[in-house]
Amino acid sequence: MSKLSAQKPRLGDYFSQRTEPGREGLPTLSVTLRDGLVFRDDLDRKTDTSLEHHEHLLAREGDIAYNMMRMWQGASGRAATDGLVSPAYVVLRPTDKIDTRYAAHWFKSARMVYLFWAYSHGLTEDRLRLYYDDFAEIPAAPPPLPIQRGIAAILDEWDNAIVTAKKLVDTKLNRANKIRRAVFADIADDVVPLCDLADCATGVSAPQAKSAFSDSGPRFVRVNDLASFAGEKPDDPEYLAEEFVRNARMRLFPAGTVLFAKSGMSAKLDRVVQLPEAAYIVSHLGAVVARNQAYQQYVFHWLSENPPSSLLQGDGFPSLRISEIAELEIPDVGEEHAGLIGQALDQSFDSVRSERRRLSLLERQKRALMQKLLSGDWPVPASIGRLLPGGQEIDEAVGGEVPHAEATG
Secondary structure (H helix, E strand, O other): OOHHHHHOOEHHHOEEEEOOEOOOOOOEEEEEOOOEEEEHHHOOOOOOOOOOHHHOEEEOOOOEEEEOOOHHHOOEEEOOOOEEEOOOEEEEEEOOOOOHHHHHHHOOOHHHHHHHHHOOEOOOHHHOEOOHHHHHOOEOOOOOHHHHHHHHHHHHHHHHHHHHHHHHHHHHHHHHHHHHHHHHHHOOOOEEEHHHOEEEEEOEOOOOOHHHEEEEEEEEEOOOHHHHHOOOOOOOOEEEOHHHHHHHOOOOEOOOOEEEEOEOHHHHOOOOEEOOOOEEEEOOEEEEEEOOHHHHHHHHHHHHHOOHHHHOOOOOOOEOOHHHHHOOEEEOOOHHHHHHHHHHHHHHHHHHHHHHHHHHHHHHHHHHHHHHHHOOOOOOOOOHHHHOOOOOOOOHHHHOOOOOHHHHO
16 A cells, blocks of 8 residues: 555544454344345345354444445445344444444445445446455545534434334325225125226337437336336436337327236236326336226226236236236226215325325435535534424425536546
8 A cells, every 4th residue: 555545534544344243132134225224124025044143243333334245336324233234244343533323324425325336346236346445445534523423413313304204104105095995895886897997908018229218208107117106216207209109109098097017026016006197108017097087096096905916826927917907896886986986085195195295305305415414515503403304494405306416526
């Protein structure tokens, strides 16, 4: 190492590597991209391990652990308690020059994630590894401890607000789902095939060339867009060129069309969504269009309660036949009653949509505030109250997404 590089602050000046073996009786922790270091038992997808406790690594309260295979994506988190982590992780023990509450946020910033990628090694992205020795060489100069602690206090409060908002979304969604379930459980009218009330169709093959897209015209909807319609990730619309639409003989589906994945592993998900605007859809999606406007929301809510995925049987590559979807039995309550049911159920889910918008705004504001504080653009005020959720300083300038220019620096 040259004298010049030795004089520059680097992450190795703030963290050493902890390699202590795990101890019996401690909980097992896992690193997630979204939520940092969490209890493995709390994960939706629980993974069993055959490793004994001493074959794990020990992470002490306040340490930061990262997944060396996914650190280039920002997979790290702070341990809120002593625990066991995978031997595929790197455990960072802080020095007295770093507050790990600050570092947990700092390591999620665009600039640091870029550096983690730049210092990782591997032939392809899915084989990139960030070993501790390379991590330690990353140039870094965090602010003095008092500023670190001020930034951590502000961003921790935003995280608390986001967690509370998520719980409120879940509570309201559970209540709305119970109402919908009760409504359809009480309907005892005659049933008819779904095709009596709606047309069932599918999309066409997706375009391969980027030249098929333009910045105008009706939207093109892919399978992954189902998550964005469900409010789980930011919306990123793509649009098709008229020439491709014409050559591929694509059908334009109207706003309100009910969509679901009909093939691939996504078909196993109980996700049913509606198009917010007219769009073309990919061939892996199925579409249900009510024949009468009065039935539109009624059909959507009934399919949400009775998702097409319930028809899947057996193993192998899952696929749903549109002909089978069309023959699903749905109660026919008449146009007027269907319209009233659809309106009533829409109202019960309005508060869920409102809460999701509030959650999305909090997340965008927090990301923007992170960039302002971690880059030093905004100094930490003596009174941090005005930078907390709902503070006067959080206005339109922070409410939107701040461009991640620092990621290319």
